[in-house]
Amino acid sequence: MSNHLQQITPILRQYGVTPHFVESFGKVQRVYSDKGVFALKRITPTDGTDFIRHVQYLYQKGYNRIVPIFPTLDGRYAIMHQGSLYYLMPWLPNEVKEDVDERQKQMFRELARLHTLSVREVSIDKEEKREHYENTVHEWEKENELLVGFLEQCESKWYMSPFELLFCLYYHDISQALRFSMDKLKQWFEKTKDDEKARAVISHGKLSTEHFILDDRGYGYFSNFEESRQGSPMNDLLPYLSRTLETYPKKCEECIDWLYTYFKFFPLREDELNLFLSYFAHPGPFLRTVEDYYKNPHKHERKAVQRLQRHYWQLKNTEYIVMRIDEIERQKKLEKEAQEGAQS
Structure with a gap:
């Protein structure tokens, strides 16, 4: 098992997700798992989770053009692990189909x-x-x-x-x-x-x-x-x-x-x-x-x-x-x- 895979396995376990393979893109990991392909983002604790409150507010107002943030099995939207905060999103293809x-x-x-x-x-x-x-x-x-x-x-x-x-x-x-x-x-x-x-x-x-x-x-x-x-x-x-x-x-x-x-x-x-x-x-x-x-x-x-x-x-x-x-x-x-x- 690769180092990246070892590092993120305990994090993804809290989402009920089992990773099979991971690719690193700086602060973002593309995770291939038993439940599909995800993006796992790492941020510093000083950034805090205020942004999650803003995202939730926008959802409540009916704005849904935001890459969704998945909750853990116990309802949290970010996880502290080894001094960093992590949150999970779907991986979107981001293919450019127009100019x-x-x-x-x-x-x-x-x-x-x-x-x-x-x-x-x-x-x-x-x-x-x-x-x-x-x-x-x-x-x-x-x-x-x-x-x-x-x-x-x-x-x-x-x-x-x-x-x-x-x-x-x-x-x-x-x-x-x-x-x-x-x-x-x-x-x-x-x-x-x-x-x-x-x-x-x-x-x-x-x-x-x-x-x-x-x-x-x-x-x-x-x-x-x-x-x-x-x-x-x-x-x-x-x-x-x-x-x-x-x-x-x-x-x-x-x-x-x-x-x-x-x-x-x-x-x-x-x-x-x-x-x-x-x-x-x-x-x-x-x-x-x-x-x-x-x-x-x-x-x-x-x-x-x-x-x-x-x-x-x-x-x-x-x-x-x-x-x-x-x-x-x-x-x-x-x-x-x-x-x-x-x-x-």
Whole structure:
């Protein structure tokens, strides 16, 4: 009997499952057994089992596009064994039967359904929101001061370093992105500063096509809910889009298509969209690279230049999507006002 098989046999015994053969895929074991093929997932105890509570809540709300977690014979959904937690799921084939873009759209449709069925109004403290807003504005103003100060320092030199020259070429676009982020943040706050409620959803926490598994009928199911939590829909949308746009310059029309597929089933309110655009457009990675260089100007020049260029490309990729969304929403607003004017 292999080591993996020896390790998991006492765990699976608690499910009434006898393993015959096991394949290891990192933290996941594919188990061939007397009762079919299963996936046994190992997580650290610090991750806890809060995610199981979220999964159960989604089931109660009628959302069933989650890879199910099987209970043990005595009703537990996770087992502590030799310092790790384990839980058991069916093994889905995950065969790609359509192009990648269609799979992404399917994932965004399911994400919208997940958010729709889990959405709830939660109470918020107006003073805490004001404090968060003021702290964010203060932080972004300091970032703008860093940009201006570094620009002046670079332009005062007879000979700039490659990093400094590239920064000066990019400065205008970065300062515009920061100004746009600030404007959208102010619009969000002005519209919501007196609100005492906000929408919250169960967010997946690690949105990825790797965690969106297809069964043999082509239906998609979310897996890997260990980082799920209650919060803003942006907790799923922003990290996924940011990772997607870490690439060479491109006009990602499919990203806009994915987002509007999501908005079709879970439309963001005007204030939510303003906050989404504010955080999405913010040039955080670029600014952190500039700050790091400012503090360590003679360290790894070539690597610093490469990082700056990559983050600039990401910013321009993001800028295209942000401007398209802003244009689409502005056009929709004008059409709505025209229709209301024609009816009055």
